[in-house]
Amino acid sequence: MPPIQEPAERHTLSLLVDNEPGVLARIVGLFSGRGYNIDSLTVSEVSHDSRRSRITVVTTGAPMIIEQIKSQLDRLVPVHRVVDLTVIGKAVERELALIKVRGKGEIRQEALLIADSFRARTVDTTLESFVFEITGKPDKIDQFVSLLEPLGLVEVSRTGVAAIGRGPDAM
Amino acid sequence: MMREMTGAEMVMQALIDQGVEHMFGYPGGAVLPIYDAMFHQNQVRHVLVRHEQGAVHMAEGYARSSGKVGVVLVTSGPGATNAVTGLTDALLDSIPLVCITGQVPTHLIGTDAFQECDTVGITRPCTKHNYLVRDINDLARVLHEAFYVAQNGRPGPVVVDIPKDIQFARGMYVGPENIEHKTYKPRLKGDPEKIRQAVELLARAKRPVFYTGGGVINSGPEASRLLRELARLTGHPVTSTLMGLGAYPAADKQWLGMLGMHGTYEANMAMHDCDVMVCVGARFDDRITGRVDAFSPHSKKIHIDIDPSSINKNVKIDLPIIGDVKHVLEDMLTLWRAMKIEPDRRAIADWWVQIEKWRARKSLAFTASDRIIKPQQAIKALYDQVKDKDVYITTEVGQHQMWAAQHFHFEQPNRWMTSGGLGTMGYGLPAAIGVQVAHPGSLVIDIAGEASIQMCLQELSTALQFNLPVKIFVLNNEYMGMVRQWQDLLHGGRYSHSYSESLPDFVKLAEAYGAVGLRCANPADLDATIAEMINVDRPVLFDCLVDKTENVLPMIPSGKPHNEMIMPDHPEALDEAISEEGKMLV
Numbered sequence: 001m002p003p004i005q006e007p008a009e010r011h012t013l014s015l016l017v018d019n020e021p022g023v024l025a026r027i028v029g030l031f032s033g034r035g036y037n038i039d040s041l042t043v044s045e046v047s048h049d050s051r052r053s054r055i056t057v058v059t060t061g062a063p064m065i066i067e068q069i070k071s072q073l074d075r076l077v078p079v080h081r082v083v084d085l086t087v088i089g090k091a092v093e094r095e096l097a098l099i100k101v102r103g104k105g106e107i108r109q110e111a112l113l114i115a116d117s118f119r120a121r122t123v124d125t126t127l128e129s130f131v132f133e134i135t136g137k138p139d140k141i142d143q144f145v146s147l148l149e150p151l152g153l154v155e156v157s158r159t160g161v162a163a164i165g166r167g168p169d170a171m
Numbered sequence: 172m173m174r175e176m177t178g179a180e181m182v183m184q185a186l187i188d189q190g191v192e193h194m195f196g197y198p199g200g201a202v203l204p205i206y207d208a209m210f211h212q213n214q215v216r217h218v219l220v221r222h223e224q225g226a227v228h229m230a231e232g233y234a235r236s237s238g239k240v241g242v243v244l245v246t247s248g249p250g251a252t253n254a255v256t257g258l259t260d261a262l263l264d265s266i267p268l269v270c271i272t273g274q275v276p277t278h279l280i281g282t283d284a285f286q287e288c289d290t291v292g293i294t295r296p297c298t299k300h301n302y303l304v305r306d307i308n309d310l311a312r313v314l315h316e317a318f319y320v321a322q323n324g325r326p327g328p329v330v331v332d333i334p335k336d337i338q339f340a341r342g343m344y345v346g347p348e349n350i351e352h353k354t355y356k357p358r359l360k361g362d363p364e365k366i367r368q369a370v371e372l373l374a375r376a377k378r379p380v381f382y383t384g385g386g387v388i389n390s391g392p393e394a395s396r397l398l399r400e401l402a403r404l405t406g407h408p409v410t411s412t413l414m415g416l417g418a419y420p421a422a423d424k425q426w427l428g429m430l431g432m433h434g435t436y437e438a439n440m441a442m443h444d445c446d447v448m449v450c451v452g453a454r455f456d457d458r459i460t461g462r463v464d465a466f467s468p469h470s471k472k473i474h475i476d477i478d479p480s481s482i483n484k485n486v487k488i489d490l491p492i493i494g495d496v497k498h499v500l501e502d503m504l505t506l507w508r509a510m511k512i513e514p515d516r517r518a519i520a521d522w523w524v525q526i527e528k529w530r531a532r533k534s535l536a537f538t539a540s541d542r543i544i545k546p547q548q549a550i551k552a553l554y555d556q557v558k559d560k561d562v563y564i565t566t567e568v569g570q571h572q573m574w575a576a577q578h579f580h581f582e583q584p585n586r587w588m589t590s591g592g593l594g595t596m597g598y599g600l601p602a603a604i605g606v607q608v609a610h611p612g613s614l615v616i617d618i619a620g621e622a623s624i625q626m627c628l629q630e631l632s633t634a635l636q637f638n639l640p641v642k643i644f645v646l647n648n649e650y651m652g653m654v655r656q657w658q659d660l661l662h663g664g665r666y667s668h669s670y671s672e673s674l675p676d677f678v679k680l681a682e683a684y685g686a687v688g689l690r691c692a693n694p695a696d697l698d699a700t701i702a703e704m705i706n707v708d709r710p711v712l713f714d715c716l717v718d719k720t721e722n723v724l725p726m727i728p729s730g731k732p733h734n735e736m737i738m739p740d741h742p743e744a745l746d747e748a749i750s751e752e753g754k755m756l757v
Contacts, residue, residue, distance in 0.1 A: 071480035077300040080354045
């Protein structure tokens with residue numbers, strides 16, 4: 001009998017972990033093994049001396065599931081801290097995307113105009129293509145991509161969300 | 172202490188420094204250097220098993236009956252994969268183990284070398300933590316850290332995978348002094364404010380119940396003592412999960428018996444109707460809760476657990492207390508006394524009147540026969556003969572396990588070893604061997620079924636080799652009884668592959684191993700044959716032929732709440748007990 005369904009929420013979690021082999025597999029395995037969602041995942045070393053990495057996970061689930069995800073992550077031995085950026089207040093969230101568009105003539109003009117209005121940079125140009133670089137909140141990138149769709153969108157590569165809390169304090 | 176030695180020597184030195192006296196293992200190419208280092212010492216005794224699954228279950232039995240960390244040593248590839256069932260079992264039942272696995276040399280890792288497998292990959296989801304040691308200078312620290320992680324916080328199995336070249340390499344050994352994990356430091360003391368709120372809730376309770384679990388056993392004998400003290404002081408009833416049996420004495424009048432799917436009527440009704448529930452080291456498993464949205468609908472729930480992820484996992488908790496059971500119970504007792512609490516004696520007395528009414532339903536009743544041995548009767552006869560002895564019980568998984576839990580009664584913790592979470596057939600015999608290694612002078616009995624016992628029967632040879640006089644008490648009904656019971660329940664009695672065909676002659680089989688084989692089919696001979704089993708100072712396999720049609724009752728059918736139990740006086744209700752939705756559940 002499933003418990004009473006509560007509406008799903010989107011949460012951005014920040015994890016500080018030991019940068020040891022297998023730590024990412026441990027976290028991804030926890031999500032897949034227990035049936036949790038990963039909407040976005042980014043990982044990178046943040047302190048070479050102390051061998052720490054920071055992982056940003058965007059996940060969706062009912063409040064009880066989100067709590068469960070946090071405690072399950074927290075009890076992994078190489079995980080130092082788990083912070084729910086969505087709970088502590090509006091965090092700064094950014095994502096970078098590289099977007100390739102192919103086309104000639106008017107379509108090219110149109111693509112450039114849209115890129116300009118989104119403050120995207122052109123990082124590669126040929127006579128029949130552009131690669132744009134854009135940074136922003138995920139929904140801004142979604143919007144940019146959807147506008148380029150009819151203008152010869154070829155492929156998209158996105159980094160996933162990096163996030164950090166506002167104000168002077170560390171996580 | 173710092174000394175230069177080989178990796179293999181470090182393994183043995185670390186075990187000695189950790190106070191390990193026994194280990195369970197099986198040699199192979201990738202652990203030969205460790206076996207050679209073992210050959211040169213006399214402090215750690217190695218028990219040679221017949222299958223690596225057996226080694227892990229032995230270490231579990233050893234750990235659960237002694238409170239120490241169980242140690243396993245297996246080779247790479249199949250050695251490691253055979254250990255996986257045992258590791259998963261230990262993870263689900265929170266049993267502290269350190270399992271050392273050999274690995275192909277580092278330069279061959281990833282090449283599909285002979286007997287190579289991705290041990291840390293395979294065991295990642297079935298261990299509390301695991302390590303692959305690629306540098307000799309990490310080895311000693313990792314080994315000590317493994318023992319720290321296995322036994323601190325919620326206990327669990329830890330794997331240390333050691334490539335063969337690391338076993339030969341030389342490096343500096345460091346002792347276990349001051350080795351603890353940099354950041355893994357579980358909280359032991361509960362939040363005082365939460366504890367105060369819990370005591371106040373308990374003081375005002377009119378229909379309270381203590382719902383205790385394996386966490387009380389894991390917290391050590393002192394936790395069981397404190398639980399008894401708190402129960403005595405409050406006068407409140409106590410029930411327990413399968414895992415927690417023995418933490419509270421079954422002979423006590425405040426004891427309700429086990430709760431859950433095959434628990435007693437009084438325990439389940441008390442859970443359903445209580446106004447304050449104190450969950451002590453249990454985890455609201457589906458065998459316990461039945462239908463979650465109808466679980467104990469009117470109670471305030473207090474949950475004491477060392478693992479924060481157990482809180483609110485299945486059931487919404489009103490008052491969580493994160494901490495070790497022993498510490499939290501100690502603080503609750505101190506506070507209860509300091510606050511000079513006078514509970515609502517009248518309400519509690521009324522509650523007991525209600526509980527006694529439920530108890531009077533005699534939910535564990537069965538009709539003994541003089542024609543055929545009823546399985547419950549067999550357990551009862553066994554219990555009557557051994558209850559005053561220094562006895563440890565293990566079980567396999569299935570009907571016999573539930574009958575043992577219902578009809579064998581425990582007064583002390585660490586006396587009952589059963590595979591609760593994973594439900595591993597084949598657990599009981601190796602676990603009994605592990606218990607016997609830890610308690611050579613005690614009576615150790617594996618209560619088994621004829622199907623389960625065949626899953627790890629090869630370990631009988633281990634028992635013989637090491638003079639471990641374990642007793643295997645097989646309730647032989649020629650069925651995988653629990654499967655048969657569920658086919659009765661859900662599939663119209665079509666016994667698809669649940670009957671035991673081509674069974675061996677267990678008496679001859681025991682004799683072939685050099686053990687003693689006994690058989691009994693007549694209720695009149697039961698007591699005498701049990702006496703014979705107990706009095707032999709050698710391993711015994713007792714083939715007890717029992718009623719083939721008996722079902723385990725009472726029962727909460729899957730998908731039903733606690734107050735809709737099927738009782739032994741109306742077993743026919745089983746036929747239409749389970750709804751379409753309930754059929755999905757296990």
